[in-house]
Amino acid sequence: MLKKILYTIWIAVFLLFVIYTAKNTNFNTFLNAVENKTFDLRQSMIIKSGYKKADKDIVIVAIDDASYEYILDKYGEWPLPRDMYAKLIDYIEAQNPKSIAFDLMFVKSIKTKPGADETLAAAFKKYDNIYTAMNFDNQSVELRKPVELPERLSVNVTNYSQNIDFDSLSFQNCRAILPEIIKATNNIGMINVSRAEDGILRKMPIFVKYQGKFYPQLAFKVGMGIIQEEEGYKPQEFIIDRSSNLLLNNRKIFIDEDGGAILNWYGPTGTYQQISMFRLIRAIENGTKDSYNFQNKIVYFGTTAASLFDIKTTPVAKVYPGVEVQATYINNLLDNNFISKVDKWVTVLAGIILAVITGYLVITIDSAAIVTLSFVSMYSVYIMFAYFIMKYHNLWIGIVYPLMLGLIVFVSAFVIKYIIKSRDFEQQYLLATTDGLTELYNHRYFQEQMKMQVEQSKRYETAFSLIIIDIDFFKKFNDTFGHQAGDAVLRQVAQLLKQNVRATDIVCRYGGEEMSIILPNTSKEVSVSTAEKICKRVASKRFKLNNHMESNVTISLGVASFPEDGQTPSEIIDAADKRLYQSKHNGRNQVN
Numbered sequence: 001m002l003k004k005i006l007y008t009i010w011i012a013v014f015l016l017f018v019i020y021t022a023k024n025t026n027f028n029t030f031l032n033a034v035e036n037k038t039f040d041l042r043q044s045m046i047i048k049s050g051y052k053k054a055d056k057d058i059v060i061v062a063i064d065d066a067s068y069e070y071i072l073d074k075y076g077e078w079p080l081p082r083d084m085y086a087k088l089i090d091y092i093e094a095q096n097p098k099s100i101a102f103d104l105m106f107v108k109s110i111k112t113k114p115g116a117d118e119t120l121a122a123a124f125k126k127y128d129n130i131y132t133a134m135n136f137d138n139q140s141v142e143l144r145k146p147v148e149l150p151e152r153l154s155v156n157v158t159n160y161s162q163n164i165d166f167d168s169l170s171f172q173n174c175r176a177i178l179p180e181i182i183k184a185t186n187n188i189g190m191i192n193v194s195r196a197e198d199g200i201l202r203k204m205p206i207f208v209k210y211q212g213k214f215y216p217q218l219a220f221k222v223g224m225g226i227i228q229e230e231e232g233y234k235p236q237e238f239i240i241d242r243s244s245n246l247l248l249n250n251r252k253i254f255i256d257e258d259g260g261a262i263l264n265w266y267g268p269t270g271t272y273q274q275i276s277m278f279r280l281i282r283a284i285e286n287g288t289k290d291s292y293n294f295q296n297k298i299v300y301f302g303t304t305a306a307s308l309f310d311i312k313t314t315p316v317a318k319v320y321p322g323v324e325v326q327a328t329y330i331n332n333l334l335d336n337n338f339i340s341k342v343d344k345w346v347t348v349l350a351g352i353i354l355a356v357i358t359g360y361l362v363i364t365i366d367s368a369a370i371v372t373l374s375f376v377s378m379y380s381v382y383i384m385f386a387y388f389i390m391k392y393h394n395l396w397i398g399i400v401y402p403l404m405l406g407l408i409v410f411v412s413a414f415v416i417k418y419i420i421k422s423r424d425f426e427q428q429y430l431l432a433t434t435d436g437l438t439e440l441y442n443h444r445y446f447q448e449q450m451k452m453q454v455e456q457s458k459r460y461e462t463a464f465s466l467i468i469i470d471i472d473f474f475k476k477f478n479d480t481f482g483h484q485a486g487d488a489v490l491r492q493v494a495q496l497l498k499q500n501v502r503a504t505d506i507v508c509r510y511g512g513e514e515m516s517i518i519l520p521n522t523s524k525e526v527s528v529s530t531a532e533k534i535c536k537r538v539a540s541k542r543f544k545l546n547n548h549m550e551s552n553v554t555i556s557l558g559v560a561s562f563p564e565d566g567q568t569p570s571e572i573i574d575a576a577d578k579r580l581y582q583s584k585h586n587g588r589n590q591v592n
Helices: 002-023 025-049 065-075 082-093 116-126 179-184 218-231 277-286 322-335 344-364 368-393 400-433 443-460 474-481 483-499 524-540 569-585
Strands: 058-063 099-102 130-137 157-159 173-175 188-190 201-205 207-210 213-216 238-240 245-248 251-254 260-262 273-276 298-303 311-314 317-321 464-471 506-511 514-520 542-544 550-552 555-562
Touching: 025 201, 025 368, 025 400, 058 065, 058 277, 058 322, 065 277, 082 099, 082 116, 082 277, 082 298, 099 218, 116 130, 116 179, 130 218, 188 213, 188 218, 201 311, 201 322, 213 218, 218 322, 251 260, 273 277, 298 322, 311 322, 317 322, 344 368, 344 400, 368 400, 400 443, 443 464, 443 506, 443 514, 443 555, 443 569, 464 474, 464 483, 464 524, 464 569, 474 483, 483 506, 483 514, 483 524, 483 542, 514 524, 524 555, 555 569
Parallel strands: 058 273, 058 298, 099 130, 099 298, 130 188, 157 238
Antiparallel strands: 130 173, 201 260, 207 213, 238 245, 245 251, 311 317, 464 514, 464 555, 506 514, 542 550
16 A cells, blocks of 8 residues: 555656646756757767768868968958958859858948958959858947848748747847948848857857848858759748748758757867968969869858957867858758757657656666666666767757656655665564564564663663563453453453553563563562552453453563563563462462
C-alpha cells in the first residue's frame, strides 16, 4: 500500500514539475541559457572533428590591421576614398567572380572627395553582381528622420507559422546609405544581427521589418542571387510554412521563434580564405596583378581589424569578425546547412521517456552501483545521439531539459526507494522481534535487551529491574472457557501492562502465559511499587472473553534488580523467577 501511495505521489509531483517548467518563463530562460552553452560545445566538437568544410569559393578581402595601417599611411585617414572601392570592383570583376559583397555601409561622409561617391555608384550600376549593406535601428525620429526606401528593395513574405513573430525584428528607423547607390542598384541587404541574452551570436535574421515591409539579410540576398543564376530559382514571394521553415525550392531554412536562422559554424576565425585589402590596393596603384585569382569566387569585403569595431562573439570564438559571420551565413544557405531546432515538446517527451526509464531502473534494481552506471550510460548515449544528430543531420535536440528531469527522477526515486526499504526493514524487524498474539516483544528480543541493560548498567553504574508476570490458573481458565478466550485474556493483559509502564520500559512475552517488564534506570523499590500497581489494576479489571462473557483475572509477579540480585542476565532472571514462584506459592495475586 505504501509503495502505491509513494509511486502515485512521485508521478503526480513529476508531472506537475514538467508542466511548471514548460510554462514558467523565468525557469525556461535559465534552461535556454544552459542549453545554448551545450549548442556551443557541440558546434566546437563538430568543428574539431573536421566533418564540416568551409566553401573554398568564398573569399574575404579583409580590412585587417595591416590594411588599416597601410590606408592611414598612404591616404592619411580612414575611410578609404570611395573611388578606390570602384577601382577594386573593376579589378576583381576583370577576373569574373560570382559576386562581390561589401559588409560595409557607404554612408554620407564629409571626408569624401568630390565625385568619389558618384564613381562608386557608377560601379554598382555597371555590374549586377555587386552587393552592399544597410542597417535598421530604433534611433529617435527626432534625431534622424526615417528614410523612405524604394519598394524594389523589399520582399514579399507570407508567414504561416504560429510560432514566429517579427516583433523583435521590427524597426522604426534606418541608417541611410548613399542615395546614389540606392538609385543605382537593387542589391542592398541589411546587416542586423541577433544576439542571445549572453551576448553570443548564434543566429541571424533572414528578414527584418521596416515601415511594415520586409527587407532581406545581405548574405541571404547574395546567396539568392547565386541560386537564381545557377538554379534558375527566383521566387516572387517567400513562404514560411506552419513548421517554421522558409521554403526555397529544394531548401528548407528553419526560423526560430524570434525570426532568426540558426547558423552552422565551420570553424574559428580565419576559416575562410582571406586576402589583405592593401595587397589589392597596392596592385592597382602599381598597375600590376596580385597572385590571387578571383574567378568564380564569392568575394566579401569587410573589416577584421579590432580597432574598426565590427567584432562579434560566436559559439566557436570570442572574437569573430562580422564579415566572417556573413561568409558563414551564405555558406549555410548555399549548402542548405542551417541548423533546425527540434520542437520543444519532442524534447519534453524525450525527457519524460528517459525519466520514466530512470525511475523504473532505480526502483527495480537493488544495486546502487549498477543503477548509477545504467543512468550515466543511458544519458551518455542520449548526449552522443544529440551530438551526432546535429553533426550529420543539422538537428538541434535539447540536452539540458531531459538531463535535468532525469537527475530529479534519479534522486527522488532513490529517496522513495530508501523510504520503502526503511519501512520494509522496520516491518521485518518488527515481525522478527514481536509476538504475533500479544504484540509484545518476543523472548528473543527480551534476551537481547537483558544483555544490553546489564552492559549499560555496569558501564554507567546504574540500576535496572526486571518484573516477571504469570497469569494465575491460566491452564484451568483455558480448560473452562476455551483457548480463544485464553488468547483474548493474554491480549488484554498485555495491553494493560503497556498502559501502566513508562515509554522507556520494555514489555515482553516471556513464554506461554508469562510476561516480563524490563525497567531501565529503576531501583528495586520503585519496581516493586510499579509491580503492585499493575497487580491491582489487573485484579480490578473485567476481561472480555467473548461478546457475552466477562471474567476477573489475577496475576503473580516476581521482581529482581541489578546489581543486588545478580551480575548477569541469567542470574537476574533466575532471581525474578524464584520470587514469582514465591508469589504463586503464597496464594497468588501478589508481588514478591
